[in-house]
Amino acid sequence: MLKLILCEFQKLKRRHFLLLAALAACLFPFPVTILVKGSETIDGSFDTILFMLMTWISVPLMVPALAGITASMLFNMERDNGTLKNLYAIPISWRHLAGAKIAVIFTLSVIFTMTTYLAALIAAALTGASVTGIAAKLCASFLVGIFYASITLPAVFFVIWFNRNTVFSTLSAIVYAAILEMLVWSGIYTLSAGGPDRDMWKFQLWNVPMMIFRWFPYFIDTGQPAADPSAALFVPLWQITAVSAAIAGISICLILQIGKRREV
Amino acid sequence: MGGYIIETKNLTKQYGVRKSVANVNIHVRQGRIYGLLGRNGAGKTTTMKMLLGLTQPTSGEVRLWGKPLAGNERRLLSRIGSLIESPGFYPNLTATENLRIFATLRGVPNRHAVKDALELVGLPYQDKKLFSQYSLGMKQRLAIALAVMHDPELFILDEPVNGLDPIGISKMRSFIRQLCSEKGKTILISSHILSEISLLADDIGIIHNGVLLVEESLSVLESQNGRYLRLGVSDASQAACLLETALHTKQFWIDDDRNLRIFDPSLSPALVSETMFRGGLSLYELHLCEDTLEDYFKRVTGGEGIA
């Protein structure tokens, strides 16, 4: 299986899009840091910058787009170039092949969030912000990558299901990413619009991107969440893990199922 | 069973209502070159895909080395090198990178396998050229390299000379013959070009509209099927009835309302003329004609009187 995954990375060679994505991950933190530093309402700590990047500005848009586009590349590539017959004749089953591709999607997502983390760390250090809890934040960044990759998988399934050309698949991935980003914005709007006695049982607050948004600060601030006045907002790790795992599990089952019936 | 490398039992593939391959029984023997001959859309590729487990047969069975393919894919397929339809490679990679991927996935132990395979088909090893920049012939060669790379015992090659220039074709031919004669490999090769097959194959199967019409060794085909009887009679359709009822043969072809050809080698001119007289038909002409293999192929695949 490891061989298969490494080969999937080989197949992405000379796809410059991935370099662009990596570049975006590196660059995003710098303008955000500068903006936050210049602002008077937001405190410019490393925590806040990372929180904004991971759950609000960069990752919710970039990771689903990156993962979705990479997935459509990986899956369409085999179909468009007639390489499936060579693979099946080895024999490599669809299960293994699709499994390897999904592993690549997860890996790239995590690489993206880790790069964002590192870049944010450097940006924070350069601007002289205090940096604490490096390990917990690294762990949180890793998990954010996993969660966002998980909730991109339904889009991957639909891309495979529709079985269209790369332009259509890429556009779908971008639209899906934009929807996720919009969920975060509408959730934040709902939060800030309501007072302390706001209604917590709204869809705007209980979709996965918003759950990640509400889990992240709780997780990196491992001290005393209960002491925080807005503790009711926080989502524990197990909830977000369970939801993403369920979404990922169902999507993976569907992906494995749909390819099995297709013949070359 | 008799030690066939490939044996199919009533292999059938149905797409929608149409049978692309119908009850095909192929027998490929060890160390021979088997040519599967058929016109476009005859079902060659579909048959080969089923032999490789790329598509599931609607019914029937594929046996390789005496074992059913279904359930033994891992063990059996690794002994086969194949080329199906157009070459399939990643356009953003070089030839070497492409082969490396497949060598890794196949677990080819020989570290020089990629280089050797490329040398064998005459492609450069250290080349920056991407697969997408390759010409059709070069792509085809790369596909052959992929098929030979893991040194399989059996080759299944679907129109391997497609896109090659004449020199390339003749090289490919001697290469395939070498594989068979020097290394003892078994080869199943398909083509719609008769001359290609007749220059290469030991055994021939002719497939038409999904039906395997003939399966015979080339030498037998050449000796036996080159002959037919040409008949001029007063009423061709009545003569056709007579042939079917009295002589129990369907191997004939009605040219027009007065002329027929009989291809059944077991029928002598004397027997045919006698039957015609008994049936009350007047026989104007009776010729024993020689057929080239080309005529034979045309007749078998394009003729109407062949059941």
Ligand SMILES: Nc1ncnc2c1ncn2[C@@H]1O[C@H](COP(=O)(O)OP(=O)(O)OP(=O)(O)O)[C@@H](O)[C@H]1O
């Ligand atoms: N996936 C498919 N769905 C529906 N029909 C198919 C499919 N694949 C093949 N066919 C049909 O099966 C028949 C046989 O096709 P096949 O590709 O086996 O022919 P072939 O002998 O390889 O022809 P050629 O010399 O053109 O390569 C054709 O009529 C084709 O239209």
Ligand SMILES: [Mg+2]
């Ligand atoms: Mg074909």
